[in-house]
Amino acid sequence: MAVERKELLKHLDNLLQSHRIRDYCPNGLQVAGAEHISSIVTGVTASQALIDAAIERGADTILVHHGYFWKGEDERITGIKRERLKSLLANDINLIAYHLPLDxxxxxxxxxxxxxxxxxxxxxxxxxxxxxxxxxxxxxxxxxxxxxxxxxxxxxxxxxxxxxxxxxxxxxxxxxxxxxxxxxxxxxxxxxxxxxxxxxxxxxxxxxxxxxxxxxxxxxxxxxERYGAKALGEYLADEFPVDVEFIDIDNPV
Missing domain, CATH: 3.40.1390.30 (NIF3 (NGG1p interacting factor 3)-like)
Structure with missing residues (x-):
């Protein structure tokens, strides 16, 4: 059981009305992975720890509030950005992020x-x-x-x-x-x-x-901000034939 990535993204973009909201990062698909989505990990931030947890569970998609490519950040693919993207691409994992639309x-x-x-x-x-x-x-x-x-x-x-x-x-x-x-x-x-x-x-x-x-x-x-991505994932699990798990990578800030 799975849903096509383009169908899921169209549904999310419409639900969250992301096209109406000016933001500091791209909303929606940030890194392309598998075209057919069956297992989604949700979380607050697309940290390396969350990516590793998704890989461990065999997930093909990560859905977060805090993704990548923020305005004003260094555009070079180096350091932790390189390692994160390397992990996503090597494992064919989609990264989907909604910032202000999810707020x-x-x-x-x-x-x-x-x-x-x-x-x-x-x-x-x-x-x-x-x-x-x-x-x-x-x-x-x-x-x-x-x-x-x-x-x-x-x-x-x-x-x-x-x-x-x-x-x-x-x-x-x-x-x-x-x-x-x-x-x-x-x-x-x-x-x-x-x-x-x-x-x-x-x-x-x-x-x-x-x-x-x-x-x-x-x-x-x-x-x-623990609760938006979790609630959105639970909604998707009811709407589509996908498995969804929220993983809380704790952060004291």
């Missing part, structure tokens, strides 16, 4: 899936004036103190988050954007929510959070 999908996207994991209510987009910005605003499952929500994040994501803000403040409304979205903190401030959740944090964000009184939770780039 933004209302069902299988990273932000939608993170909301499901944390029990967050989605009220709307992070920036109503610019729908190309990923992320959402909404509400916690119930009002929680900063300390309680930090503990809830740690329990749900299996990772201790960083919290900037007063532990005893009550949090009801929240904005979130998975991954490295610390630059969107001002959008959360503009939206007037109590807190902002993302994967990473930088030095300016600490001061902005403190000076505006907006709670900032940094829960890990990888930890907040």
């Amino acid at each position: 933004m999908h209302p069902i299988y996207g990273n932000n939608a899936q993170l909301a499901d994991v944390l029990g967050l209510q989605v009220d709307g987009p992070l920036d109503e004036s610019d729908l190309s910005v990923p992320g959402n605003i909404g509400r916690l499952p119930r009002p929680m103190s900063g300390k309680e929500f930090r503990a809830w994040l740690g329990e749900c994501l299996k990772r201790e988050p960083l919290h900037i803000g007063e532990e005893n403040d009550t949090i009801e409304t929240i904005a979130w954007c998975t991954g490295g979205a610390q630059g969107y903190l001002q959008k959360a401030v503009n939206a007037g929510v109590d807190a902002f959740l993302t994967g990473e944090i930088n030095e300016p964000a600490v001061h902005l959070a403190r000076e505006t009184g907006t709670h900032f939770f940094s829960a890990g780039h990888h930890a907040t």
Whole structure:
């Protein structure tokens, strides 16, 4: 049992509306392998460890959120890029990647899936004036103190988050954007929510959070983006005659 690669890609491109989204990398097929797909490994990032796991399982396709060929990177095929591509090509493995389209999908996207994991209510987009910005605003499952929500994040994501803000403040409304979205903190401030959740944090964000009184939770780039590729793979397993396995190559960042 298998599906033709072109059929799978057409379905994914249509589902994720990748042609509508400007991105920092090519979305869809990044490295061509087998034309008939029967076994897919999904994961967050196309690291060498994920490729090795796919080879070990005899998979013919890898589907990830973080693929290759980012704008501004060294274009030469050297170092780890050479080794990764060598492994894919030698084993006839397709590499399929969706970056922003997978962040933004209302069902299988990273932000939608993170909301499901944390029990967050989605009220709307992070920036109503610019729908190309990923992320959402909404509400916690119930009002929680900063300390309680930090503990809830740690329990749900299996990772201790960083919290900037007063532990005893009550949090009801929240904005979130998975991954490295610390630059969107001002959008959360503009939206007037109590807190902002993302994967990473930088030095300016600490001061902005403190000076505006907006709670900032940094829960890990990888930890907040585990769920999109997994959910998309499960969907594909229901739609097509393929075996799909999510492999979590842990990353502390």
